[in-house]
Amino acid sequence: MVMMGLERLVVTLKSKIRSLKMKKPYDKMDKSESMRIEIRSRKARKLIEETLKIADSPKSRTYAF
Known part of the structure:
Protein backbone atom coordinates (compact mmCIF):
# COMPACT_ATOMS: atom_id res chain seq x y z
CA MET A 1 0.00 0.00 0.00
CA VAL A 2 2.77 2.41 0.84
CA MET A 3 4.49 1.73 -2.51
CA MET A 4 1.31 2.54 -4.44
CA GLY A 5 0.99 5.84 -2.58
CA LEU A 6 4.64 6.67 -3.32
CA GLU A 7 4.21 5.75 -6.99
CA ARG A 8 1.17 8.01 -7.26
CA LEU A 9 3.08 10.81 -5.56
CA VAL A 10 6.03 10.42 -7.94
CA VAL A 11 3.75 10.44 -10.99
CA THR A 12 1.98 13.56 -9.71
CA LEU A 13 5.28 15.35 -9.05
CA LYS A 14 6.61 14.44 -12.49
CA SER A 15 3.51 15.78 -14.22
CA LYS A 16 3.68 19.02 -12.22
CA ILE A 17 7.36 19.48 -13.09
CA ARG A 18 6.61 18.91 -16.79
CA SER A 19 3.80 21.46 -16.72
CA LEU A 20 6.09 24.02 -15.06
CA LYS A 21 8.76 23.51 -17.72
CA MET A 22 6.24 24.11 -20.49
CA LYS A 23 5.06 27.47 -19.16
CA LYS A 24 7.00 30.60 -20.00
CA PRO A 25 7.21 32.93 -17.02
CA TYR A 26 6.89 36.04 -19.23
Missing part, protein backbone atom coordinates in the same frame (compact mmCIF):
# COMPACT_ATOMS: atom_id res chain seq x y z
CA ASP A 27 6.64 37.17 -22.83
CA LYS A 28 9.87 38.58 -24.17
CA MET A 29 9.47 42.25 -24.98
CA ASP A 30 11.21 43.75 -27.98
CA LYS A 31 13.32 46.82 -27.33
CA SER A 32 11.89 50.07 -28.60
CA GLU A 33 14.01 52.55 -30.49
CA SER A 34 14.17 54.86 -27.45
CA MET A 35 15.41 51.97 -25.30
CA ARG A 36 18.15 51.23 -27.83
CA ILE A 37 19.20 54.88 -27.88
CA GLU A 38 19.27 54.97 -24.07
CA ILE A 39 21.44 51.84 -23.92
CA ARG A 40 23.85 53.27 -26.50
CA SER A 41 24.09 56.60 -24.68
CA ARG A 42 24.79 54.84 -21.36
CA LYS A 43 27.57 52.82 -22.98
CA ALA A 44 28.98 55.96 -24.56
CA ARG A 45 28.90 57.86 -21.25
CA LYS A 46 30.64 54.98 -19.50
CA LEU A 47 33.34 54.83 -22.18
CA ILE A 48 33.89 58.60 -22.02
CA GLU A 49 34.09 58.47 -18.23
CA GLU A 50 36.69 55.67 -18.31
CA THR A 51 38.70 57.48 -20.98
CA LEU A 52 38.73 60.73 -18.99
CA LYS A 53 39.72 58.86 -15.84
CA ILE A 54 42.72 57.35 -17.65
CA ALA A 55 43.63 60.66 -19.29
CA ASP A 56 43.48 62.53 -15.98
CA SER A 57 45.55 60.02 -14.03
CA PRO A 58 49.12 61.14 -13.22
CA LYS A 59 50.57 57.90 -14.61
CA SER A 60 49.43 58.68 -18.13
CA ARG A 61 51.06 62.11 -18.30
CA THR A 62 53.43 62.30 -21.21
CA TYR A 63 55.37 65.43 -21.98
CA ALA A 64 56.74 66.21 -25.41
CA PHE A 65 60.03 68.11 -25.21
Whole structure:
Protein backbone atom coordinates (compact mmCIF):
# COMPACT_ATOMS: atom_id res chain seq x y z
CA MET A 1 0.00 0.00 0.00
CA VAL A 2 2.77 2.41 0.84
CA MET A 3 4.49 1.73 -2.51
CA MET A 4 1.31 2.54 -4.44
CA GLY A 5 0.99 5.84 -2.58
CA LEU A 6 4.64 6.67 -3.32
CA GLU A 7 4.21 5.75 -6.99
CA ARG A 8 1.17 8.01 -7.26
CA LEU A 9 3.08 10.81 -5.56
CA VAL A 10 6.03 10.42 -7.94
CA VAL A 11 3.75 10.44 -10.99
CA THR A 12 1.98 13.56 -9.71
CA LEU A 13 5.28 15.35 -9.05
CA LYS A 14 6.61 14.44 -12.49
CA SER A 15 3.51 15.78 -14.22
CA LYS A 16 3.68 19.02 -12.22
CA ILE A 17 7.36 19.48 -13.09
CA ARG A 18 6.61 18.91 -16.79
CA SER A 19 3.80 21.46 -16.72
CA LEU A 20 6.09 24.02 -15.06
CA LYS A 21 8.76 23.51 -17.72
CA MET A 22 6.24 24.11 -20.49
CA LYS A 23 5.06 27.47 -19.16
CA LYS A 24 7.00 30.60 -20.00
CA PRO A 25 7.21 32.93 -17.02
CA TYR A 26 6.89 36.04 -19.23
CA ASP A 27 6.64 37.17 -22.83
CA LYS A 28 9.87 38.58 -24.17
CA MET A 29 9.47 42.25 -24.98
CA ASP A 30 11.21 43.75 -27.98
CA LYS A 31 13.32 46.82 -27.33
CA SER A 32 11.89 50.07 -28.60
CA GLU A 33 14.01 52.55 -30.49
CA SER A 34 14.17 54.86 -27.45
CA MET A 35 15.41 51.97 -25.30
CA ARG A 36 18.15 51.23 -27.83
CA ILE A 37 19.20 54.88 -27.88
CA GLU A 38 19.27 54.97 -24.07
CA ILE A 39 21.44 51.84 -23.92
CA ARG A 40 23.85 53.27 -26.50
CA SER A 41 24.09 56.60 -24.68
CA ARG A 42 24.79 54.84 -21.36
CA LYS A 43 27.57 52.82 -22.98
CA ALA A 44 28.98 55.96 -24.56
CA ARG A 45 28.90 57.86 -21.25
CA LYS A 46 30.64 54.98 -19.50
CA LEU A 47 33.34 54.83 -22.18
CA ILE A 48 33.89 58.60 -22.02
CA GLU A 49 34.09 58.47 -18.23
CA GLU A 50 36.69 55.67 -18.31
CA THR A 51 38.70 57.48 -20.98
CA LEU A 52 38.73 60.73 -18.99
CA LYS A 53 39.72 58.86 -15.84
CA ILE A 54 42.72 57.35 -17.65
CA ALA A 55 43.63 60.66 -19.29
CA ASP A 56 43.48 62.53 -15.98
CA SER A 57 45.55 60.02 -14.03
CA PRO A 58 49.12 61.14 -13.22
CA LYS A 59 50.57 57.90 -14.61
CA SER A 60 49.43 58.68 -18.13
CA ARG A 61 51.06 62.11 -18.30
CA THR A 62 53.43 62.30 -21.21
CA TYR A 63 55.37 65.43 -21.98
CA ALA A 64 56.74 66.21 -25.41
CA PHE A 65 60.03 68.11 -25.21
